[in-house]
Amino acid sequence: MDHTLQAVLAAMSSFFLVSLIVFTILVVCECNSKRHRIDSSISRDRTRNRGRTRSRTVPKTEFSSIAVGESATFDPTLNRISMRELIDATRNFSSDLIIGDGSFGLVYKAQLNSGVVAVKKLAADAFQGFREFRAEMETLGKIRHSNIVQILGYCATGRDRVLIYEYIEKGSLDQWLYDTSSSLEEDGDEVEIRSPLSWDTRIKIIRGVAEGLAYMHNLDTPIIHRDIKASNVLLDPNFEAHIADFGLARRIEGPYTHVSTQVAGTMGYMPPEYMHGATMATVMGDVYSFGVLMLEIVTGRRPSFPFAGESGKEVRLMEWVNKMVEQKRYMEMVDVSISKDGLKENTVMEIFQIGLRCAGETCKFRPTMKEVVEELDKISSRNLT
Incomplete structure (x- = not known):
């Protein structure tokens, strides 16, 4: 057989073999994707059904204060405050209580059990909020000086990052x-x-x-x-x-x-x-x-x-x-x-x-x-x- 014809047949065989392998992989992936969507749908349905028969409760993880990797760089003695407590203290972060506009977040005056504090709710943007939260924790969270505002506590839940400071009465x-x-x-x-x-x-x-x-x-x-x-x-x-x-x-x-x-x-x-x-x-x-x-x-x-x-x-x-x-x-x-x-x-x-x-x-x-x-x-x- 002509060597050129042999080469062409070999190339065609390789092409069909590779195409068959790719097709098989695509079919398997599509099946897995459908199975995942079905499982997710079933899970959502079960969740909705549970919601109809039980009173609504807040999952414990919703108010978890901070991820392990995020907490390794600041003072562990800082108070951990729940989002529920902050929502109550700020009347759900009412605009009437805004006392300042810090970088990447608004500052609210709030009354906690410990007294009057300033609460800064950082921007919801995941990157900006996390970056400022980490910056303040790594710096302000570790120092104490009479001419530097003192950080009293924090809260982190989901994408929200909140910092609690001493309230300085006369403003800026x-x-x-x-x-x-x-x-x-x-x-x-x-x-x-x-x-x-x-x-x-x-x-x-x-x-x-x-x-x-x-x-x-x-x-x-x-x-x-x-x-x-x-x-x-x-x-x-x-x-x-x-x-x-x-x-x-x-x-x-x-x-x-x-x-x-x-x-x-x-x-x-x-x-x-x-x-x-x-x-x-x-x-x-x-x-x-x-x-x-x-x-x-x-x-x-x-x-x-x-x-x-x-x-x-x-x-x-x-x-x-x-x-x-x-x-x-x-x-x-x-x-x-x-x-x-x-x-x-x-x-x-x-x-x-x-x-x-x-x-x-x-x-x-x-x-x-x-x-x-x-x-x-x-x-x-x-x-x-």
Whole structure:
């Protein structure tokens, strides 16, 4: 037989054999699929029938607090709170009880048996909710400091992730800087009218944030917050600052850096190196954000909002401050709502200089937060003498 014909016949035989094998596999898979659908249908029918003859109960697994793999990285002493208790305490997460908007979730005021707390219900999106939950647990869940908000407990059920914090009565620094309207209770009764913060109170807040960051940055495994801004600083009745919202925070290994695949933070507070494509998040990024916040606190101007400069041209906070400092016009930059009685120009100058050093363009020239605390203490001690 011709060799070419033999080759053709052999190829055809192989083709038919392979086709037969593939067809057989497809038939078997289809049968298994049908059997699975039938079994699932029977299971659903049985479930529905049980529901008709019994009172509805909540499965124990519905309120299981957290998966084993998810729980390995945080403080095991944190309270585990059921979703049912949180639903009751927040009136099913009523919009009337919303007191804040954290990254990836809303914050509610709630009354638990232990007292008044703040409850943050993270976004239902599985990835975002889980990522923030893990970030807060791995950072905030392991630290205790008077200038850092304390996490009290958590709940995880299905796709829901909820974090419970201490309730900080006076709300955010952002509200005190820009919203002087009345603060209201749930029943509508006025509690207080937010009066402008004095110079001394603002310096106290600045020092509190500096203390909290210095503590975080000097842990054995440092923590970077990555989103320091006025709305993430809460004030207690004594106007002590408490750093909040650790959804973007990271514990960092190695030489004080964390490799990130995306820019994290808020426009106006983000360091220039992040904006220029740097993938290494560092403690010095927090220092920059703190410097911007410091200048915002003493000027009463938002870093991300442009405003009219002297020439009528729009400028932003950092550009404006740098120009004013070149002209040594420190007192003119102080928030107009602050009384200048007894305020020393030399002190004002020193505060602006610290803020500008922290918010310097080059990260290696920025001071550490520990150095900032020491400088603020020196200024305070001089003013007391």
